[in-house]
Amino acid sequence: MDYKKCLDIIHWINPSNLKLLNIIDNTDKFRELCNAHSLWKNKQLPHGIPSLPVIDANGWCGPLLMESRLKGSILNIDLASGFSILRCESEGKDFIANNRDFSGGIARYNTGDNVTFDPNSPTTGPLPVAKSIRL
Structure with missing residues (x-):
């Protein structure tokens, strides 16, 4: 019931x-x-x-979690506009990223660096958005 x-x-x-x-x-x-x-x-x-032994929640659920972060590389860093372009490895698509969303600050990053990022909701712009970018 x-x-x-x-x-x-x-x-x-x-x-x-x-x-x-x-x-x-x-x-x-x-x-x-x-x-x-x-x-x-x-x-x-x-x-x-x-x-x-008692299994903690991370040990129990860890293997079941789906990885949502994508891997890619930085194609372009534009300090003047405040936006950068990332190319996603698996999807072959370009993503736009606000330079403020680079972990540790944009100064740590160079064109060609391999990064991981979270894809964000679709926008009204021509490219999908990348958030929380990390080396």
């Missing part, structure tokens, strides 16, 4: 979200993990569990 309540809330927020849950086979996975046998089996703790 709790699962049904969750689905009802998801439907109230946006009915299209239920389509996404269907695409990722969420209901099948839920049925697989939350049947009586699986719940019983998961409650049966082996005798050695107390001696196992």
Whole structure:
């Protein structure tokens, strides 16, 4: 019943979200993990569990996190305008960056330096925006 309540809330927020849950086979996975046998089996703790090390949140979730930063290089640094151009390695696209968004200050960077950056929301300009640029 709790699962049904969750689905009802998801439907109230946006009915299209239920389509996404269907695409990722969420209901099948839920049925697989939350049947009586699986719940019983998961409650049966082996005798050695107390001696196992505790896993912290970073160790538990770290391998599951998706890397959102992109790698690229600096094509142009324009001190007069206050903007620079970066080329993304994986996408082959150019990004514009405000010189204030370079970690440690723009003076630390040179044309050709390899950097990482966070892509930002689309803008009204011709190029996507790079934020939080680091060596």
